[in-house]
Amino acid sequence: MNIFEDFQARVGVALRAFAAAGGWPADLDLSRFAVEPPREAAHGDLSTNAAMIYAREANAAGSNPRALADALAAALAAMPDVETAAAAGPGFINIRLKPEVYRNVLVAALKQGADFGRAGKSAEGKVNVEYVSANPTGPMHVGHARGAVFGDALANLLAFAGREVTREYYVNDAGAQVDVLARSAFLRYREALGESVSIPEGLYPGDYLKPVGAALAREFGDALRDQPEAEWLAPVRARAIVAMMAMIREDLAALNIVHEVFSSERALTGADGGPDWVGATIADLRERGIVYVGRLPPPKGQPSDDWEDREQTLFRTTDFGDDIDRPLIKSDGGYTYFASDIAYHKSKIDRGFRALIDVWGADHGGYVKRMQAAVAALSGGEAKLDVRLCQLVRLMRAGEPVKMSKRSGDFVTLREVVDEVGADPVRFIMLMRKNDAPLDFDLAKVIEQSQDNPVFYVQYAHARCHSVMRQARIAFPSLDLEPAALARADFRLLADEGERGLMRAMANFPRVVIQAAEAREPHRIAFYAHDLATLFHSHWNRGKDASHLRFVNEINASLTNARLGLVAATASVLASALSLLGVNAPAEMR
RNA sequence: GGCUCCGUAGCUCAGUUGGAUAGAGCAGCCGCCUUCUAAGCGGCAGGUCGCAGGUUCGAGUCCUGCCGGAGUCGCCA
Incomplete structure (x- = not known):
């Protein structure tokens, strides 16, 4: 249940009634206002700016903003679960809810458990999230981790917000880099056969290729050793790529990241004998006049020595918002990275995706416009590419x-x-x-396991909830602590401001999820989890001086029961938030 | 030079898509452990939101121009 969506709808109804009575334009968008928690808790539980947003329309229709605010407030105040609703400040309408609303939130959190806050199936359809996509030439480094974690959390978040999500990894196994990888692996192969080798400048020197060399030696014996490169390059490259991707998958698994789809760039180019999707895509675009042969002006800024003015195959990205047309064929005749990336994004569109999200490092920022141009051209403007850049x-x-x-x-x-x-x-x-x-x-x-470290802070709050439950089991061995049973507790007994604060925060969770998903900002979930943890720690500590506030009250079973419902719901929401981030929620911190 | 992003407390950063008196955490100072785990809590102090204009009922948030920082600038991915 999402009380903000609920009241958004209710204010909308009242607003439409006012608009109809006042003869407002029929085509006016009456959904531009917001229902939010007020910054100041003293202002109440909900606040809406609707009267200010439509002040101009009210004036134009011969009424005024104040009358609109009063009409909306009156309509809201008449609702059975609204305590008070009144205009305040520059025109906000502040709403104070009856406690039963929050009791219902608590019941929902307990009954729905991990599904509390999950949005209904979105009408926006499925979304493809591509992230990591590190070159299969070595182990992942820390720079990759941020995009990996961000993409994974974003995918979790979108799925929780009702989208059908595909997590995808684009394997750059076609360029010159994987040939370098193959040559490096070949040296390790010779090393495994007993030669002493040194890795020259420009090849990959890491030890991680030694097992690849050893495996090649086991598979081929010395059969490849004296062959020309043209003979061994393809088989060595293929095995090296497989080994690197296995390693990368393990690295990702260590971070609890699993992709559903791995797409190979090499497979798109037809390099291994399959259909040449890149060439087909270019041909298709050429027919549509989007690809042409022409010249580019020399690059601005630092003059480069090897600049050579020549005719080349260009994508007319300037027609779709880019600054300059972009080449598709390199001087050696191979496809540019952009060319195969176009074919790759076409494959996503062909698979039915209209919402594409790419997570890239900030050093690829200059690449965004041309890729968005390509997606616009490929889909006739129907598909939208959103690129999220992660700073290094x-x-x-x-x-x-x-x-x-x-x-x-x-x-x-x-x-x-x-x-x-x-x-x-x-x-x-x-x-x-x-x-x-x-x-x-x-x-x-x-x-560091200290207050300096927000991870442990949030995890500790969750563990502390479970610790309370453990204590309760000792004090009341017969109490049923299952969520379904706790949901039947008498939550009218929860009257303390600290308890109400926790309930308010939990009521906000579904809204935070939707907003974070729309903004594509998983960090909002991290901050939400931290805030909820703060409220819990704070209230827990109040029981230190005021023992009547403790969750477990040995002489009052029904009060304890209600408070344990609050604790269990808090633990559940904390666990949900952490789960969206892909972080564990331990029951104890030992 | 062009484009993208950033500039908020001494430090690291949030800021609910334009709302009410700009918030946390560190660091500093003062308190709280016979307690449901102190990996915690309370309090004090700390600000021309880079600068200058503009848009409007209202700007940290949107627009323009400067200043400062990061990234990037045909054939690497």
């Missing part, structure tokens, strides 16, 4: 930046970080920042 992560250790160079020794892999600090802190810290704000990730602080 600065890895720190005790305040000092950790240097990351491509040479293997200084390379900090995602796996090393997860092994050192755990998946939960990595995920939560990365989700406490807005995706487009830069992030310092301090290994020393993240592992």
Whole structure:
């Protein structure tokens, strides 16, 4: 149940009545107002700006904003579950709800459990979320982690908000990089056969290719050793890619990330003998006049020495909002990355997606317009591509930046970080920042189990709820602590302001979910969880000085029962929020 | 130089899509452990929301121009 949606609808009804009586224009959009929790709790439970939003229309129709506010307030005040409703300040209508509304929220949270706050099936259809998409040339590093965690949490959030979500990974297994990978693996293969090798500049030196070399030696013996590259490149490359993707999947699994679909760039190019979807897509666009042969002006800014003015195959992205047309064929005749990415996004559209979300690093920001242009051209404007950029992560250790160079020794892999600090802190810290704000990730602080670390703070609140339940079981062995039983408690006994604060916060959860999903900002869930944890810790501590406020009251079973319902609901909502973030909700912190 | 993003307390950051007196956490100071786990709680102090205009009932939020920082700028992905 979402009391904000509920009252949005109710205010809408009252507003339409006022508009009809006043002869407002029939085509006026009467849904532009908001029903929100007021910033000041003293203003009540709900607040709406409807009277201010439509002040102009009220004036135009010969009435005035004050009359509109009074009419809306009167309509709301007459409702059975509304305590008071009155215009205030510059024209807000503040609504105070009867306690039964919050009792119903509590009952809903207990009965629905993990489904409390889940939105109904959205009419907007299915959505494709593409994230990570790291090159299959080595283990994931910390920079990848942010996009991975963000994309995963966003997918969770959209699914919870009623969207049908597909989590997808685009495997860049077609470019020059995977040939370099193959050559590097081939050296490890020769090494496995007993040669002593050195890895030249430009190849991947990491130890992670040694097992790949050993496996090649087991499979082929020395059959490949003296072959020309043209013979061994394809089989070595294929096996190296498979091995790298297996490693990447393991790295992701360590962060509790699982994609449903892995799409291969190589498969789109027809490089291994299949149909050439990239070529077909280009041909199709050429027929439509969107692809042409022409020249580009030299790049602005720093003059580059190797600039060569030449005719090339160009995508007319400027017709769709881009700044300059973009090349599709490289000077060596191969497809540009953009060309295969066009075919890839076409495949998403062909699979029926009209809502596409790509999660990229901020260093790809210059690529956004052309990809959106491509999606607009491919779908005739029907599909929409939303690109969420994640700023890069600065890895720190005790305040000092950790240097990351491509040479293997200084390379900090995602796996090393997860092994050192755990998946939960990595995920939560990365989700406490807005995706487009830069992030310092301090290994020393993240592992610290202190108040400095919001992960443990929130998890502790959840664990503390369960601790209370454990205590209750000792004090009242016969009490039924199952949520369904607690939902029948007499919640009229919950009259303390701390208890009401918790109920208000829980009533807000469904709204936060919808807003976070619409804004595509999972960090809002992290802040919500932290706020709810604060309310719980705060109220728990009140029981220290005022023992009558403690949850477990040995001489009053029915009061204890009601309070345990509150505690169980709090635990449930905390667990839901953490679950959206992909963070565990432990029952104890030991 | 063009484009994108950022600029809010000493530090790290939120700010409910334009709302009421701008909020947290660290750091600093003062308190709270015979307690349902102190991994916690309460209080004090801390601000020309980078600068200047504009839009309107109302701007940290939207528009324009500056200042400062990050990223990016045909054939790498």
